[in-house]
Amino acid sequence: MNNIENSSLYEQDYYLWLQDTYQKLENKDINGLDLRHLMEEILALGNEQKRKVSSYLRQLLIHLLLYQYWEAERERCGKGWQTEIDNFRFELELLLKSKTLYNYFLQEIQEIYPKARKQVIKKTDLPATIFPEYCLFTSDQLLDSEFLP
Numbered sequence: 001m002n003n004i005e006n007s008s009l010y011e012q013d014y015y016l017w018l019q020d021t022y023q024k025l026e027n028k029d030i031n032g033l034d035l036r037h038l039m040e041e042i043l044a045l046g047n048e049q050k051r052k053v054s055s056y057l058r059q060l061l062i063h064l065l066l067y068q069y070w071e072a073e074r075e076r077c078g079k080g081w082q083t084e085i086d087n088f089r090f091e092l093e094l095l096l097k098s099k100t101l102y103n104y105f106l107q108e109i110q111e112i113y114p115k116a117r118k119q120v121i122k123k124t125d126l127p128a129t130i131f132p133e134y135c136l137f138t139s140d141q142l143l144d145s146e147f148l149p
Contacts, residue, residue, distance in 0.1 A: 010037045053095050053105050054112055060088035060142060061116035061135065068149035069131060070124050082148065089145055096143070109135050109142070 010017040017034070024032045067074065067081045074081075096102040113135035121128050141147045 010034055049095060049098070049101055050104055053092065053101050054108055056088045056091045056095070057105060057108055057142075058112045058116050058119075060085060060092065061113055061137070062119055063088065064137060064142075064149055065116060065120040065131060066124070069120070069126060073124075085148070086145065089143060092143065106139055109137075109139060 009020060017037070021033060021038060024030075063081045063084045067078060067085065070077075092105065096105055114133075117131050117133075120126075121131060137149070
């Protein structure tokens with residue numbers, strides 16, 4: 001299959017294109033690879049991993065803020081929030097085995113926090129002044145399975 005046919009395969013049957021690309025890589029058929037789409041897919045995989053880190057971090061921050069500040073609901077919802085906190089930490093732990101993604105996580109904490117804060121303010125209808133402007137949780141606290149605010 002030449003590169004034009006391979007490119008067409010990508011657009012017509014993505015799964016088959018993946019299988020075909022794997023076979024070509026396994027057989028070291030570098031000339032037969034659809035390099036343009038292969039490079040796009042590799043970048044997309046990396047971006048997807050970063051998106052997951054951001055998403056799990058945002059959800060973790062939301063639930064930690066709910067747990068810490070929504071006192072009126074803590075008795076009723078606290079166990080559920082703890083379960084969610086544990087789940088998001090677990091997912092982050094898996095992703096953060098990558099040093100690159102761990103460094104991304106560290107730089108994203110202060111970027112993601114305002115978004116999480118805004119969502120919690122909307123959800124709780126509590127005054128915005130209750131919630132710190134900047135994330136006060138350390139990276140160690142965020143990942144510590146024993147830490148609850």
